[in-house]
Amino acid sequence: MPDVASATAEAEPPRATPPPRVAELAGGVGGAKLAQGLQALLGDRLTVVVNTGDDLERHGLAIWPDHDTVMYTLAGLDDRERGWGIRDETWTAMDQLGRLGEETWFRLGDRDLATHIVRSARLAAGERPTDVARHLQRALGVAATILPMTDAPVRTEVRTDDGWLDFQTYFVGRQQQPTVHEVRFVGAAEAAPTPEVLASFDALRPTDAIVVAPSNPIVSVGPLLALDGLRSATAAARARGVPVIAVSGIVGGRALKGPADRMLVSLGHESSALGVALLYADWVDAFVIDTVDADLAPAIEALGLRVVVTDTIMTDDAARSRLAGDVLRAI
């Protein structure tokens, strides 16, 4: 027996440094693209903590837009042409829902509906949202772990000239047309991050990192930071030497997708990478900006942030992996 043990020890190859653990804070599309790049490099060492403030109920079903966008993207099922939902989608049930008198402005494909049906059934049976999320991810073969930021209900609402609107009514129903004067995260004060989210932060070492996706800083990253427990877990990780690296979702003064640019302005911020950096400066170590914004680097560095300038537009798989690599090298 000692011989065998000894032989095994001798045959063992020199251990490669394991890839870092990364916890990504993400909203929808931008977060999903960066997560795909990170997953390609890190596999199951990636944990994506997703915003749940956009979650809603439609037709009695629990819909989690940000979680599902990340999940479908990490499962390789995302429809890139349409920019949301699942590939090879059909819309038969939605047509029939309309015929049955249901509102149909929030489009749910047949394939997508299966996700919501399974989720709703499991939630109704008393399963925790986090466990339901993990079941769905495993069924679709996702290597990374995607965690709802909390199992408690948090709902993002925006105040417009038409009063307070829930987020999807503003985002999908009104197509982001109303000007946003105020944002609130109903339930956030009472909501705690899940044990799984806290454990993933606790597991981070100085060789690891927290990455903030190029998502909308107000309504995607905002709800995550609105959780006291998530904010303090981030601060605790930084105190242990874990770097926090954010990627700007504003490039050349414009949002790549969605209303972040207009929302920043109407809420009194600057619609630029600098404007985002100002929002993140007190809890982030490094900031990744696009080459077109290189001239903003000195101003951002003046805030005390390390600046990484690179191409942040994630048009294809290669671009997603390249940006992910740039982010990891910045650790």
Added chain:
Amino acid sequence: MPDVASATAEAEPPRATPPPRVAELAGGVGGAKLAQGLQALLGDRLTVVVNTGDDLERHGLAIWPDHDTVMYTLAGLDDRERGWGIRDETWTAMDQLGRLGEETWFRLGDRDLATHIVRSARLAAGERPTDVARHLQRALGVAATILPMTDAPVRTEVRTDDGWLDFQTYFVGRQQQPTVHEVRFVGAAEAAPTPEVLASFDALRPTDAIVVAPSNPIVSVGPLLALDGLRSATAAARARGVPVIAVSGIVGGRALKGPADRMLVSLGHESSALGVALLYADWVDAFVIDTVDADLAPAIEALGLRVVVTDTIMTDDAARSRLAGDVLRAI
């Protein structure tokens, strides 16, 4: 003004006798076909009281097989080639449900799913099953009224060599292969017919009728009669002179569809129109049998039933209306 009133009165055509009111007791396919023929002749004067013992929950959704078969048929949406479900159906969600680890032996099409989704949402919101049913029927433009026999849960179970099975596990899951030794209607003893069902019976006059569809006498008509309140409402209508007319679902000793013939035999009855008549004799006035069973007429008449011999096979719209006409003429 008196002139106008007088002129109106004179212009009024002689009133035609309104068509009779008919309450049909129905299961699935056979009940739906006859209901379609009756609806073509009676329009909104038809009320179909459907068996709810087959109802089940799948993927957290409330599925009502008999109600929906009747509803889709009366809405002109039924798929006649497949024999169940909706025409122009697709199966995308079902494929995806399988991918998410769900059992898929109970096939639900995308169009059909819309019904279950809307129903489940409304039930979860606290609506009564009868109100939910009426909402769906109206949305699909059904002229007749289709009423669940009760708003309370009743579940048909069959005892086989594998023990007690819920009905759809036996019917769809095991494809009716196990021999049925016993049948029970769980919850029937505590379940009352809805006020709407009782009102539709109370509204019947001697010129009207209660029609029993050519459905499975054991597991389609059986649960209806298992409700004390429905049985006594039928008896009360008969006492007022309302005829009860049943159509045999057994033709030439065989069930036109489903396991009724084998089930009759394994439960100790005769698989023939006479066998069905024996089950119905104490609460039915007239019995409609197929021409191929004409030789059974004397034996059925000997039970005290009036016998109508006609072609009962409802292959197409014309055949459905013709049988419905024969039934109405028998009143």
